[in-house]
Amino acid sequence: MPPKKAKGKKGKKAPMLIDGVDTSTMTRDQLEQFALKLKEEMEREREERNFFQLERDKIRTFWEITRGQLEETRYEVRHKDHEVEMAQELADVDTKHIMQQMKHLQYENQNKIGEIRAEAMTQLKLAQEDHVAQEQELLKDKRDLRRLLREHDETHELQIQQLKMKHNDEMAEARIQFQREAKDMELLHEEKMKALKNEVELVYRMQMFEVEERKNTQIQRLIASHDTAFNDMKNYYNDITLNNLGLISSLKEQLEALRKQSERSDRTAAEMMADNRKLKEPLEAAQTELADLRRKMEHFERDRNQLARLKARNTYVEKQLKALTWETETLLLRNDTLKKEREELKLKFDDVVMELQQKTGLKNVLLERKISMMEREGEKRDLLLKQTQMICGASGDVTQNMQKQIASSLDEKNKLIDELRYELVRVIKAHDDLLATYESKLTQFGIPQDELGFEPLRLSEKHRYLCGPAGLVTKNQ
Structure with a gap:
């Protein structure tokens, strides 16, 4: 019997998920579509699996083939290494054999070189002997050639002398012949010159005759032309004379008319002179008035120019006045x-001077007290020293040593006193220089010294000229 199921309420059924999709809520069509989709994906996955299996098989076969090739290659490499070792051994044997052969060849070569050198030496000696014999023969031939050359030179010189003599004879004959020909040519040319001169003189005479004929004809022509011109001129002047006579008669008539007109003009001029004398006085008055007016006009022009200059001067002065006013302001x-x-500087200077006076006064007092105390201490020490010497009655050496020590200490103290005095005098000098500078500045700015507001501290001459150092010196001192 199967086991009994426990009674009670059934639990809620869990949803069915396929590939992350809830199929419990899908309809039939959706489930069919989803099933088709899953089937397609399954087919695609199966194809991919088959493809990957094929690729895996290919890679495995390739790997096996490559491993076989690797084994074969390793076997071949080992075989080649063995062959290389065998070849190396054979090469070593061949090298040894070749070295032995090279040694034998070098020995044979040295023997052959020795033999060749001996043969060369013998041949060289024979060649030297042959060369010496040839040199002797050449020297002999050279001497023979020199002798022949000397003989040839002598014969050549004789031939040259003979040729020179022959040439001189020929030159003399040629010179005589040329002189004869030159004389003949001179005579011929003189005859030709005479004939040519006669011909030229004949031509010259003919040309001169022709020129004289042309000159005579020209003179006749000029005389005829001058006669005709003279007749024309004579007729012209006769006509002018007749015309001038008629003109003179007419001019006389005109002169008479002009004389009458002149008389009338003189009478008119006398009347005009009388009128002028009557009008002369008003004219002079008018001229004097005109001169006065012109003079007034000149004064007016001068006054107008002066006024223009004054206006310009006035404008310039006004500008200067404005500038001076602005500058004054x-x-x-x-x-x-x-x-x-100045007030600020005065206050500052007063403060500085008061402070400096206080400091210098205090310092001077302290220095004087210190000096007096040191002097008193020195006197006390001197007294104590003398009393100690008198009481102790020390020996001379000890006394001298003590005196030296005391003298050295006194010198040091005196030096310190001098330095303090020098410092005191330097401070006093600085104070006096400061006062002098201040007073010179007051004088420079035109401020009376009574406006200082305090009485400057003046030190006594005793303190001023203790040591006389070159203290501070100002620029306005």
């Missing part, structure tokens, strides 16, 4: 600022 402002600065 600026100077007043600057004066105010300078007064303020």
